[in-house]
Amino acid sequence: MAAINAKLVKELRDLTGAGIMDCKRALTETDGDIKKAIDVLREKGVAKAAKKSSRIAAEGLSEIKISGAKAVALEVNSETDFVAKNAEFQGLIDTLATHLLKEEPADVETALTQSLEGTGETVSEHITAAIAKIGEKISLRRFTVLHKNDDETFGAYLHMGGRIAALVKIKGGDADTAKDVAMHVAAIKPRYLTEKDIPEDVVAHEKDVLTKEALEEGKPANIVEKMIVGRLKKFFKEICLLDQPFVKDGDITVREFLKSKNAEASAFVRYEVGEGIEKKTENFADEVKAQMKQ
Structure with a gap:
């Protein structure tokens, strides 16, 4: 059996990033063969990863x-x-x-x-x-x-070191304009670019909720319909990027801000880490103990 010295263990650790004892065990199992030891660590890594999948x-x-x-x-x-x-x-x-x-x-x-x-x-x-x-x-x-064309510009903004990422694409304007819109997207959280981009099922659901609210307020049925039109319009303005009050100047909309810069927005993406994922709450001390037992 080959001698498993510290130099060999360090070499395997540098190649894989695995722990010292894991490297030593893998080398012992493979009689000092680095390549086979890497395979062993990878196989064990897959097993460990499988345990974490849930x-x-x-x-x-x-x-x-x-x-x-x-x-x-x-x-x-x-x-x-x-x-x-x-x-x-x-x-x-x-x-x-x-x-x-x-x-x-x-x-x-x-x-x-x-x-x-x-x-x-x-x-x-x-x-x-x-x-x-x-x-x-x-x-x-x-x-x-x-993707963008030559007359288009990307704007990017990361908030809290990447907790929120906002990417926009505008036609016309400049890099500063694009970044300002990206900052707005990060801060105000629009869901759609314009009203026409809102899916029909989202509109139908909101209309149903607003109708029930109005009826519960005791409004006559003939009045409810007119109320719903106004409330839907307000809802659309709240969730559509171009109709939102601009974050740097609430007296104008994003559409008006872009127009002042001879620009138009054509696409945006906003990701907030973990949104929509049900988080598990654990006692921090218990969590650390659980990690140490692995």
Whole structure:
């Protein structure tokens, strides 16, 4: 049996990022064969990652990457905000962003099956390796790729270090105008660009809710219909980017701000980390103890 010395353990640790004892055990199991030891660690990493698959990952980071005429906004989730500050986690996000910009997969499921350039792994396998290394469930939750023409400009804004990411595309104007609109998107949280972009089921649901509210107020049925028209219009203005009061000047709408800059907005993306995910509340001390037992 080959001698498992500290130098060999360090070499394996540098290559994989695994813990010292995990590296020593893998080297012992493979009689000092580095390549086989890496495979052993990866196999064990997959097993560890599988155990973490049922956990809730509602923290993490959103990111924006722009390259020429393309831009991507993405959200990658982790279990804790501590990991979100981890340099390796941030490096993973950058790697994923680069891949998404280049390959433009149709959806997350497709992205996970694609080969990740320079790694010999699929995107899914690369994330699994990161889970084994970092020690938390990690998932690529969502992404959007935008394209622009020569007369269009991207605007990007990250709030709270990536807690919220806003990406916009405008025609005309300049980079400062685009960034101002991105900041508005981050702050005010529009859901749609214009009224015509609101899905019919969303309009129908809101109309139904407003109708029930009006009837419960004791309003006559013939009056309710007129009330609903006005209340729907107010609702549309609250959720549509171009009709919202501009965050830097509430006396004008975003549409009017853009017009003053000879610009028009054509698309936007807003990601807020963990929105819509039901978070599990745990006692912090118990959480640390649970991590230590793994």
